[in-house]
Amino acid sequence: MTDTDQHQPTTDPGSRQVLHLDQLHASLADPAMTSMNFLNEVAIRFPDAVSFAAGRPTEEFFDVEDVHRHLDVFFDHLCRKRGLTQEQARRTVLQYGRTKGIIHDLVARQLAVDEDIHVPHESIVVTVGCQEAMFLVLRALRSSPEDVVLAVSPTYVGLAGAARLVDMPVRPVKGGDRGIDLDDLRTQAHQARRAGLRPRALYMIPDVANPTGISLDVGTRHELLRVAAEEDLLILEDNAYGVFAGETRLPSLKTLDTDRRVVRLSSFAKTVLPGARVGYVVADQEVRDHPGTGDQKAADQGDGVSLLADHLSTVKSMLTVNTSPLAQAVVGGALLTHGHSLLTANTRERELYQRNLALMKKGLEHHLAPFADRVSWNTPAGGFFLTLTVPFEADDALLERSAEKYGVLWTPMSHFYGGDGGSHQIRLSFSQGTPESIDTGLGRLASLIADCC
Amino acid sequence: MTDTDQHQPTTDPGSRQVLHLDQLHASLADPAMTSMNFLNEVAIRFPDAVSFAAGRPTEEFFDVEDVHRHLDVFFDHLCRKRGLTQEQARRTVLQYGRTKGIIHDLVARQLAVDEDIHVPHESIVVTVGCQEAMFLVLRALRSSPEDVVLAVSPTYVGLAGAARLVDMPVRPVKGGDRGIDLDDLRTQAHQARRAGLRPRALYMIPDVANPTGISLDVGTRHELLRVAAEEDLLILEDNAYGVFAGETRLPSLKTLDTDRRVVRLSSFAKTVLPGARVGYVVADQEVRDHPGTGDQKAADQGDGVSLLADHLSTVKSMLTVNTSPLAQAVVGGALLTHGHSLLTANTRERELYQRNLALMKKGLEHHLAPFADRVSWNTPAGGFFLTLTVPFEADDALLERSAEKYGVLWTPMSHFYGGDGGSHQIRLSFSQGTPESIDTGLGRLASLIADCC
Numbered sequence: 001m002t003d004t005d006q007h008q009p010t011t012d013p014g015s016r017q018v019l020h021l022d023q024l025h026a027s028l029a030d031p032a033m034t035s036m037n038f039l040n041e042v043a044i045r046f047p048d049a050v051s052f053a054a055g056r057p058t059e060e061f062f063d064v065e066d067v068h069r070h071l072d073v074f075f076d077h078l079c080r081k082r083g084l085t086q087e088q089a090r091r092t093v094l095q096y097g098r099t100k101g102i103i104h105d106l107v108a109r110q111l112a113v114d115e116d117i118h119v120p121h122e123s124i125v126v127t128v129g130c131q132e133a134m135f136l137v138l139r140a141l142r143s144s145p146e147d148v149v150l151a152v153s154p155t156y157v158g159l160a161g162a163a164r165l166v167d168m169p170v171r172p173v174k175g176g177d178r179g180i181d182l183d184d185l186r187t188q189a190h191q192a193r194r195a196g197l198r199p200r201a202l203y204m205i206p207d208v209a210n211p212t213g214i215s216l217d218v219g220t221r222h223e224l225l226r227v228a229a230e231e232d233l234l235i236l237e238d239n240a241y242g243v244f245a246g247e248t249r250l251p252s253l254k255t256l257d258t259d260r261r262v263v264r265l266s267s268f269a270k271t272v273l274p275g276a277r278v279g280y281v282v283a284d285q286e287v288r289d290h291p292g293t294g295d296q297k298a299a300d301q302g303d304g305v306s307l308l309a310d311h312l313s314t315v316k317s318m319l320t321v322n323t324s325p326l327a328q329a330v331v332g333g334a335l336l337t338h339g340h341s342l343l344t345a346n347t348r349e350r351e352l353y354q355r356n357l358a359l360m361k362k363g364l365e366h367h368l369a370p371f372a373d374r375v376s377w378n379t380p381a382g383g384f385f386l387t388l389t390v391p392f393e394a395d396d397a398l399l400e401r402s403a404e405k406y407g408v409l410w411t412p413m414s415h416f417y418g419g420d421g422g423s424h425q426i427r428l429s430f431s432q433g434t435p436e437s438i439d440t441g442l443g444r445l446a447s448l449i450a451d452c453c
Numbered sequence: 454m455t456d457t458d459q460h461q462p463t464t465d466p467g468s469r470q471v472l473h474l475d476q477l478h479a480s481l482a483d484p485a486m487t488s489m490n491f492l493n494e495v496a497i498r499f500p501d502a503v504s505f506a507a508g509r510p511t512e513e514f515f516d517v518e519d520v521h522r523h524l525d526v527f528f529d530h531l532c533r534k535r536g537l538t539q540e541q542a543r544r545t546v547l548q549y550g551r552t553k554g555i556i557h558d559l560v561a562r563q564l565a566v567d568e569d570i571h572v573p574h575e576s577i578v579v580t581v582g583c584q585e586a587m588f589l590v591l592r593a594l595r596s597s598p599e600d601v602v603l604a605v606s607p608t609y610v611g612l613a614g615a616a617r618l619v620d621m622p623v624r625p626v627k628g629g630d631r632g633i634d635l636d637d638l639r640t641q642a643h644q645a646r647r648a649g650l651r652p653r654a655l656y657m658i659p660d661v662a663n664p665t666g667i668s669l670d671v672g673t674r675h676e677l678l679r680v681a682a683e684e685d686l687l688i689l690e691d692n693a694y695g696v697f698a699g700e701t702r703l704p705s706l707k708t709l710d711t712d713r714r715v716v717r718l719s720s721f722a723k724t725v726l727p728g729a730r731v732g733y734v735v736a737d738q739e740v741r742d743h744p745g746t747g748d749q750k751a752a753d754q755g756d757g758v759s760l761l762a763d764h765l766s767t768v769k770s771m772l773t774v775n776t777s778p779l780a781q782a783v784v785g786g787a788l789l790t791h792g793h794s795l796l797t798a799n800t801r802e803r804e805l806y807q808r809n810l811a812l813m814k815k816g817l818e819h820h821l822a823p824f825a826d827r828v829s830w831n832t833p834a835g836g837f838f839l840t841l842t843v844p845f846e847a848d849d850a851l852l853e854r855s856a857e858k859y860g861v862l863w864t865p866m867s868h869f870y871g872g873d874g875g876s877h878q879i880r881l882s883f884s885q886g887t888p889e890s891i892d893t894g895l896g897r898l899a900s901l902i903a904d905c906c
Contacts, residue, residue: 016712019740025596028764062543090515094728128773143478161771259469275547277777287472311481318614320581324730327777
């Protein structure tokens with residue numbers, strides 16, 4: 001076989017088209033994908049098991065009437081506040097629209113009201129959930145084979161997924177008990193550079209992280225920003241859970257960011273409605289057309305200077321064109337209804353998650369008392385998740401047994417380490433539990449642990 | 454400077470983060486993007502110009518009440534027909550959901566009713582418009598640097614955009630007056646292979662194409678399927694306009710496909726509502742885990758065999774997780790309301806587009822009569838577009854002059870050739886015109902032509 005005929009047709013004319021997995025993109029043969037499928041499939045196979053597995057928001061307050069109401073509120077806002085005619089308002093919500101979105105101004109208001117973040121509206125791109133936001137940023141930053149992204153480990157699996165789609169290696173940085181090991185961050189950045197790589201950014205969730213539940217303290221936040229500046233790293237701050245961070249919320253990284261080093265990624269999936277699939281990215285970084293500082297004067301006048309958000313918008317125009325304006329309208333209506341505050345909008349939800357967190361802590365103390373010397377768990381200030389450490393391997397095989405024999409589901413933490421770490425840890429999600437299910441589930445978990453200890 | 458220090462930090466600690474365009478992905482510096490931005494920007498700068506530029510559906514029948522109604526119809530369907538409880542129905546529409554979508558069964562019914570296409574529900578992935586569908590397919594197919602896609606030229610710009618995001622070269626195939634030059638298709642496939650490349654698929658729009666308005670005749674469709682089989686190419690059939698193809702609709706490529714060679718890409722943007730951003734891909738191709746035909750028996754039993762749709766779903770899970778179920782519900786309600794037929798749903802729209810097409814033909818004959826020996830246009834059977842050929846260069850500069858001096862907008866056909874072709878052609882869109890605007894616009898176009906001839 002010669003070089004030139006290696007790609008000759010291999011099927012007979014007229015025969016049924018068959019593809020082979022090794023001829024499809026490498027992301028599709030990734031073992032991580034198989035393992036995620038396994039998790040979903042276990043949940044489907046054991047529908048009666050108590051689940052501490054899914055990281056979904058509570059359905060307690062779901063109401064289809066809210067959707068109707070929010071849509072009408074937003075439409076009314078377009079006409080009364082933005083001064084559009086009915087025809088223009090209909091066009092805004094029903095026609096193709098602005099790639100960056102139609103609720104960017106409301107998102108900016110929410111960021112000011114809830115987070116003390118003040119950014120130009122033009123720096124916001126409304127996305128199809130946080131997942132698309134991650135993809136847009138990684139696609140833009142992965143410009144050569146040397147570009148890599150650092151990520152605090154354990155990492156939300158969505159980041160690894162988006163990185164795989166652009167063939168961008170993810171290099172882990174130790175998380176530890178404080179949420180990030182800054183010495184290791186420096187070490188990893190240096191090691192990457194020594195290997196001829198270009199670390200572009202650090203991805204992390206600073207508030208009640210998925211999967212660990214850990215939040216950075218304020219000192220660590222400031223220090224992280226300093227290290228990121230020294231190492232010339234962007235910080236990709238994923239802040240999907242910050243609203244639920246507990247009584248004493250800390251300033252987000254973007255709130256503390258004075259030199260436009262932080263790209264904020266977030267989603268309204270947990271704070272408004274998962275079914276809208278609306279998220280956003282704040283990218284107020286300057287991009288200059290030409291390298292070097294030669295034409296500083298031109299740059300000062302704004303010539304050849306754009307926002308990173310403009311470029312993310314260009315990527316989005318080639319990916320999804322725009323985020324459903326209809327879905328945006330529903331989210332916009334929710335923001336308008338609650339004075340642009342997601343904290344206000346989620347009063348009931350925040351109480352429910354805090355109640356569940358308290359029940360988890362109490363329940364773990366009660367049910368796991370017999371194993372007090374062998375198991376431990378962290379006590380997050382809020383969020384959806386906590387970490388349980390056990391003296392045995394908590395892998396997929398054990399999850400399967402747990403589901404079948406004990407009727408309780410959880411997530412092996414190893415899934416968030418790309419397979420290399422977390423073998424004796426479990427992620428427990430409590431966002432969807434009731435007092436009864438939490439008690440029952442933890443009792444079942446105790447039986448599993450008794451069996452393994 | 455040595456290899457190892459070339460990626461040292463370049464900004465001073467604490468200084469404002471600045472990025473440079475040459476450090477972002479190549480797609481962002483692509484001249485095609487600049488030119489698309491130019492088109493959008495001209496339309497914004499001259500809002501009073503008559504526009505034959507935008508390829509958007511008519512807004513004549515837009516009604517926000519339809520959104521409310523469709524949502525309720527779908528919700529009701531979930532409860533009554535699918536037998537879900539209210540709680541389950543709420544979860545389906547408002548919670549995170551199935552990556553492949555929640556209206557796949559309704560899409561399958563629509564394909565059967567309108568297109569005589571019969572595919573398993575599992576072969577359908579509901580996407581964020583046709584654009585995401587293109588990305589999913591190209592991402593899956595681009596597995597090595599040799600993988601390229603062929604596309605009939607001139608090509609819808611969205612295909613080129615999606616291909617750029619996965620660094621996949623697009624190799625043009627001549628379109629000509631019949632819609633595709635099959636000899637050139639063979640030539641291009643052979644040339645690509647001789648260059649060591651692997652042509653994976655041919656992208657085309659067989660019905661009333663964007664940008665030309667051309668439809669393939671039935672004989673050409675059959676012949677194309679034969680050539681694709683001989684050349685072992687998938688066909689990516691983009692069929693966003695087929696419903697509007699005119700009185701005598703021809704069978705789609707997927708309708709004629711007997712060996713699962715056609716991947717169908719489509720969108721409900723033109724047929725239900727652009728603001729929903731819902732499209733889909735039909736990918737019923739078999740994918741085998743292991744290359745070769747060694748384990749034919751295992752394959753016959755379905756072991757290690759999946760659908761291409763399953764893999765597109767995996768890519769989607771890393772890209773947008775799922776398509777807004779809320780937006781899907783609105784589209785689903787529309788399908789249910791009209792007996793799963795988009796032909797029925799678009800009775801008024803089809804009449805309007807046909808009326809506009811007739812007005813265009815009549816108007817061109819009338820207004821361009823003085824230049825009858827120097828200009829020509831094609832006469833599509835339907836759709837949104839037609840092609841006007843002129844004896845002068847119709848480039849961006851002329852468009853600017855046309856907008857400013859004559860108050861009429863159109864699209865230089867060169868934009869659809871990647872800059873290499875179509876210099877003397879114009880795309881005229883008539884989907885949004887009224888009888889008055891069409892007459893006025895064509896009068897203005899005649900003045901421009903008089904000026905140039």
